[in-house]
Amino acid sequence: MAFTRKIAVALLSVLALHGSAAAATLARNVLFRETFEDAVQMTSTSRTQTPQWTVADPSQFLTPGLPARAAHGRLCAGTKFDSVYDDSAEDLLYTPEIDFTGKMHTTLTFKAFYELETYSHAGTVFAADGVRLLATPDQGQTWLLLTPSGGYPFDSVRAFTDAQGQTTPGFSGSTAHWKRYRVDLGPLILQSPKWIIAWEFASDSSVGKAGFFLDDIKVTAR
Numbered sequence: 001m002a003f004t005r006k007i008a009v010a011l012l013s014v015l016a017l018h019g020s021a022a023a024a025t026l027a028r029n030v031l032f033r034e035t036f037e038d039a040v041q042m043t044s045t046s047r048t049q050t051p052q053w054t055v056a057d058p059s060q061f062l063t064p065g066l067p068a069r070a071a072h073g074r075l076c077a078g079t080k081f082d083s084v085y086d087d088s089a090e091d092l093l094y095t096p097e098i099d100f101t102g103k104m105h106t107t108l109t110f111k112a113f114y115e116l117e118t119y120s121h122a123g124t125v126f127a128a129d130g131v132r133l134l135a136t137p138d139q140g141q142t143w144l145l146l147t148p149s150g151g152y153p154f155d156s157v158r159a160f161t162d163a164q165g166q167t168t169p170g171f172s173g174s175t176a177h178w179k180r181y182r183v184d185l186g187p188l189i190l191q192s193p194k195w196i197i198a199w200e201f202a203s204d205s206s207v208g209k210a211g212f213f214l215d216d217i218k219v220t221a222r
């Protein structure tokens, strides 16, 4: 009887070890995952009265310029599926704080599909509305611009112009399909172990388009 109990205890501890080893492997490889299907972890804030960021099935809407379907599963995040986006909007969609303590080779990947306002002047195309990737180590006190591998399609976006007249690069124009983007988070992690990552959408005072759609977000470390 005592022997059986000893075996049972030994088996239990083996099971417990296997369980924690599996959890440790998962924790090491995928630090954050968002597909917008259920139990969505990301949240949004809006400067305007009508929030732009929402989660929906794009196949259920007739708005021109929307993706035919989500990139992963049925649902994706996007700026107003039932109409074009609003003017003078500034909306953040952000992750919970991600803890990178002890991690190396950290990477963010996501899929995006977008149609955002551009304009032409003297034969050159400029970005009016856009989306950029930001990260904060201190709950939004300070923000850093993140740059995807290969850079942003536009070097400046008018809607991101600040009080000093400065703007930043960003996504603008349009994609014909879902595109996968990759961001090396290594330089961030050298500065601080915990970060919130945000997608900031901003529009100027005229011309709405279908907007920016986001899915299949993954933060990994090796």
Ligand SMILES: [Ca+2]
Residues within 6 Å of the ligand: 035, 036, 037, 070, 071, 072, 073, 074, 075, 076, 215, 216
């Ligand atoms: Ca999805």
